[in-house]
Amino acid sequence: MKRLGKLVGITVLGLFMIASFIYMKYKPLYKVTLNGEVIGYVENKEKMQEQIDAFKENLEGNITSIEINAMPEYELELVSSVKESQTSEDEVLAKVEENSTIMCKTYAIKLDDTVKANVETQEEADTIINEIKADTTEGVELNLVVEEEVKDKKEVEELNTTSEIAKLNINQDVEVKVKEYEEKKAAEAAAARARQIAAAKKASQVSSRSGSTSTSVASAGASAPVVSSGMFMRPVSGGTITSKYGQRSSGFHTGVDLAVPTGTPVYASASGTVVKAGWSGGYGYLVVIDHGNGYQTYYAHNSRLCVSVGQSVSKGQNIAYSGSTGNSTGPHLHFEVRINGNTTNPLNYI
Numbered sequence: 001m002k003r004l005g006k007l008v009g010i011t012v013l014g015l016f017m018i019a020s021f022i023y024m025k026y027k028p029l030y031k032v033t034l035n036g037e038v039i040g041y042v043e044n045k046e047k048m049q050e051q052i053d054a055f056k057e058n059l060e061g062n063i064t065s066i067e068i069n070a071m072p073e074y075e076l077e078l079v080s081s082v083k084e085s086q087t088s089e090d091e092v093l094a095k096v097e098e099n100s101t102i103m104c105k106t107y108a109i110k111l112d113d114t115v116k117a118n119v120e121t122q123e124e125a126d127t128i129i130n131e132i133k134a135d136t137t138e139g140v141e142l143n144l145v146v147e148e149e150v151k152d153k154k155e156v157e158e159l160n161t162t163s164e165i166a167k168l169n170i171n172q173d174v175e176v177k178v179k180e181y182e183e184k185k186a187a188e189a190a191a192a193r194a195r196q197i198a199a200a201k202k203a204s205q206v207s208s209r210s211g212s213t214s215t216s217v218a219s220a221g222a223s224a225p226v227v228s229s230g231m232f233m234r235p236v237s238g239g240t241i242t243s244k245y246g247q248r249s250s251g252f253h254t255g256v257d258l259a260v261p262t263g264t265p266v267y268a269s270a271s272g273t274v275v276k277a278g279w280s281g282g283y284g285y286l287v288v289i290d291h292g293n294g295y296q297t298y299y300a301h302n303s304r305l306c307v308s309v310g311q312s313v314s315k316g317q318n319i320a321y322s323g324s325t326g327n328s329t330g331p332h333l334h335f336e337v338r339i340n341g342n343t344t345n346p347l348n349y350i
């Protein structure tokens with residue numbers, strides 16, 4: 001009996017030692033899986049769930065909603081204590097967040113109904129708009145508005161930009177508007193001058209006629225061009241007018257667009273001297289003819305030019321072939337008439 005007791009004692013001690021050894025080397029941990037993928041090990045599954053719930057409830061800043069698309073599953077395991085170092089509640093939470101749809105607010109600054117920049121707060125957007133308006137030439141109308149948009153957080157993080165960059169983006173378009181406004185003002189001033197000259201000419205012709213000798217024909221009226229009608233001809237045969245001179249949604253249009261297939265001959269609208277024949281930015285391949293008395297005509301977006309600078313051209317001479325070069329969305333001739341450098345409505349001449 002004594003022997004048996006001793007044996008039991010040794011056995012118990014042995015088992016205890018083995019158990020302690022296992023306990024030291026292995027630990028019961030919860031294996032966390034999300035959508036079937038192991039994402040980490042945690043000691044306490046209740047605590048982990050609490051953290052997830054807290055994350056869901058604490059909507060911070062611009063977050064409007066969180067929808068957790070997949071909830072983690074827990075499985076108790078005896079895990080080698082080496083793995084304990086991999087235990088991370090933060091990582092589990094990050095994975096849950098990654099698998100969630102988080103919606104955020106962003107503030108879009110729109111210029112003429114087009115989003116130009118997104119910032120984080122309404123105040124920031126208002127400040128940007130006020131600063132831009134304060135810096136813009138008086139008289140230029142800016143249709144700038146702020147609109148709250150709710151979007152996916154990942155998208156919002158990409159969209160939101162600093163005030164500085166937002167201002168740079170918007171100012172690019174504002175500069176174009178200012179330029180157009182100034183051109184329009186200049187054109188109006190030129191038109192007013194032209195009307196004055198026409199009126200003066202008419203008055204002198206009337207007075208010289210009453211003085212008996214003159215046979216000249218008076219110009220048709222205050223709104224008619226200064227030059228005699230018939231001086232200019234249509235620079236292409238046919239061609240549908242697809243855009244007239246004047247304000248359009250994309251900005252002020254400085255000429256008239258005549259839609260013609262690429263390769264259509266372009267004719268000098270009146271006789272004169274070629275002052276430009278080559279590439280000119282948005283105009284693409286451009287010909288400019290000077291007709292004297294401050295009159296110039298522009299022929300833009302050509303595919304090929306037939307004249308060179310300094311060349312004299314006669315009315316109706318083939319100067320180029322139409323195309324769609326430069327800032328153009330389709331084959332057409334962009335035709336301009338300028339008086340002393342200011343654009344005017346070409347349809348008054350052709």
Ligand SMILES: [Zn+2]
Pocket residue numbers: 243253255256257334335
């Ligand atoms: Zn045009």
